Amino acid sequence: MSESIGIAHFSGTGNTRLVSGLLAEALRDRGAEVEELAIEDVLNLRGHWDTTGYKRIGIGWPVHAFDAPRIVYEFLHRLPPGEGKPVFTFRSAGDPFWNGGPTEPTRRALAQRGYRVFREDLFVMPPNVLIACPNTVARQLYLKAEQRVEAIASAILADADAERDAITNSPLFRRVVARIFAKSESLGARLAGRWWHVTADCTLCNRCVDECPPGNIFRDLNRLTFGWDCLLCMRCVYLCPEQAIKPPLWLSFMVLKEGYDPASILDDANDSADDQVPIPSSFGYRDRLLRYLNEPDFSLTDTVGGSLVDKGERDP
Ligand SMILES: Cc1cc2nc3c(=O)[nH]c(=O)nc-3n(C[C@H](O)[C@H](O)[C@H](O)COP(=O)(O)O)c2cc1C
Incomplete structure (x- = not known):
């Protein structure tokens, strides 16, 4: 029987929506039934998301100042009791610096509602503020996302019961x-x-x-x-x-x-x-971006610090 998955995302300017669509498509290609919805639609209807019919759920957001935007927390606080339902999260960020920021706060908000995060993925996309990324490079980032969702979708379908959760704990300094x-x-x-x-x-x-x-x-x-x-x-x-x-x-x-x-x-x-426009090199952005683009299998451990944690060691 095909597995039912619900994906909710918030996207200010379209990057996260794009990643959500790619993930949904890759999961459908693997036989899952996927429903996608926008977080603001649920909140604007003053409702909550009925997650009972899904075997797993996915939640996506853009990184704002190393965290999820406020609207995502409003949504998480309103989730119905999860009773241990497995959740994968994904976020889009303009820069892989600090891996988009610590994910403990979103993980904690989900745990409070009874959900267990088993996988977290970061997608680097063109920044929608501060740094104008040349179109040619931006297209490579989209292509990279297209490639990465294939392995991630397979892992999502296989991972929920695996021994290791693909999540990281962040150093205290970074969290503060x-x-x-x-x-x-x-x-x-x-x-x-x-x-x-x-x-x-x-x-x-x-x-x-x-x-x-x-x-x-x-x-x-x-x-x-x-x-x-x-x-x-x-x-x-x-x-x-x-x-x-x-x-x-x-x-x-x-x-x-x-x-x-x-x-x-x-x-x-x-x-x-803009073929000739260089990637801005400010604060090491260019180097991090090229590393992200050139790594055949970008994973959480490849970015600054962070280590995969075994079940039981995770925080929270
Ligand atoms: C207010 C604001 C804060 C942001 N802060 C960060 C940040 O801390 N780190 C980062 O890598 N990108 C940051 N970004 C860039 C976005 O995370 C990135 O472009 C994202 O892909 C946008 O997704 P969206 O189109 O779904 O809104 C920020 C963007 C905005 C608007």
């Missing part, structure tokens, strides 16, 4: 630093969101209002206003057809001037324009 970053980012996102503004180019098409994951953009007669729930996911900024949504000045360094749209990156017709 990541916690400080994540807390500041979450608060910073709320504050920043309040100060986004819309220029006169806005045509009031309402796309941002309709698509903002936490429903933080409001139409007030002939203008848009922002509430306190921003996740800094960047969706509104990059989907605005008029590029009329602007951050407060102190955050403008984050936004990619050329925008971010995975669909146009995947269209190789756009490659030639």
Whole structure:
């Protein structure tokens, strides 16, 4: 009988959704029945995700300041009791630095609801903030994800009962630093969101209002206003057809001037324009990226520190 798997993901600008789709497809190719859903859809319906029918579930998110965005925790806290159901998680990050950050907090949130994480995977994708990755390299990252999901899907179907869980414990120092970053980012996102503004180019098409994951953009007669729930996911900024949504000045360094749209990156017709653009080398980004791309079998142990843990040794 085919195995039923549910995958829920949050994706601000499309990278995680893409990885989720690739994983779902690879699992279906191996005979599993897979249902995919967006975390914001569950939360916006004020409901919870009924996980009872699934043998395993997958949960995916983009890394924000070494952690999962706030909306993912809201979702995890609302999961129905898991009664030990096995979970695999996957996250997309713009940089393999620190392996996308410690995963103990998400693991703990899942454990509190009765779920057991048996596998965690990091996918490096083009950053949607700070560093503009040349299209040609971005396409290689997508291809790498396409290749990696094949082995990961086989492992997901085989791994849940294996002796070793494919998860890592992070060094204490990293956990503390990541916690400080994540807390500041979450608060910073709320504050920043309040100060986004819309220029006169806005045509009031309402796309941002309709698509903002936490429903933080409001139409007030002939203008848009922002509430306190921003996740800094960047969706509104990059989907605005008029590029009329602007951050407060102190955050403008984050936004990619050329925008971010995975669909146009995947269209190789756009490659030639930036064939010659080098990968930015700041803070070792280029070296880490090349290592990720060149490793035939990228696994958690290949990145900075971290070691696979045996069942029983895991934390939590
Ligand atoms: C507010 C914010 C914080 C981010 N922080 C990190 C980070 O700490 N480490 C990292 O590697 N990438 C970081 N990124 C980049 C994203 O994780 C990455 O581009 C991801 O693939 C985006 O996925 P999405 O398109 O599904 O939203 C951050 C992005 C945003 C918007």
